[in-house]
């Protein structure tokens with residue numbers, strides 16, 4: 001569904017990404033791991049169209065989207081979450097989701113438009129999908145950190161994406177919420193979405209991913225099943241001192 005071929009990204013004199021090739025298919029979850037500064041977020045930005053690579057190619061389905069803007073890629077079925085929270089704190093959980101539904105629709109987006117058609121049902125469905133039933137009326141600012149991350153997932157799912165890019169969806173959440181988010185993301189993958197997930201919680205990535213790509217100094221050090229990459233000596237070297 002989404003593929004990077006020989007992607008390089010150079011900023012000033014620094015080669016941030018170098019000859020990165022990877023792909024994620026429908027119903028597959030690719031975990032992207034690597035030490036701090038390896039280039040994981042940069043890669044997500046390039047896959048989503050927030051940044052344009054210096055060299056190489058990105059394709060979405062059978063389309064070359066290397067030069068396609070992020071907004072257009074979103075209309076083509078790509079959704080993403082960000083490392084930092086992207087919610088409207090003064091709106092309720094339901095209103096946040098409704099805005100995401102409207103923003104992904106055909107009609108011009110307006111934060112002042114009232115719910116219409118089956119939007120109310122869709123909001124409830126999406127909140128249920130992320131295990132937040134009955135939370136529609138809670139202000140985003142009053143949600144726990146874990147629920148905020150779930151709400152962000154619901155918003156990313158509002159466009160019914162075929163490809164979902166997640167940049168550290170579990171950063172800073174409690175162990176209990178990590179388990180909940182893991183289940184939800186697994187269900188999204190099982191529903192046929194191609195999911196690429198950057199995550200520092202190693203046990204989550206290794207337990208959930210079908211394949212793992214290890215980035216190191218902007219290059220793909222290894223790709224393979226969780227077992228293959230954890231037993232790879234170069235990967236162990238890159239993570240020296242950290243439990244894999």
Ligand SMILES: Nc1ncnc2c1ncn2[C@@H]1O[C@H](COP(=O)(O)OP(=O)(O)OP(=O)(O)O)[C@@H](O)[C@H]1O
Nearest residue numbers: 011014016034035036037038039040041042043215
């Ligand atoms: N816009 C930019 N301009 C210059 N350098 C950048 C830019 N964006 C990222 N970098 C540099 O690229 C390198 C990779 O950063 P990136 O955030 O992609 O790594 P990461 O693997 O996501 O790290 P972390 O795990 O800490 O989030 C870092 O050295 C960073 O300083």
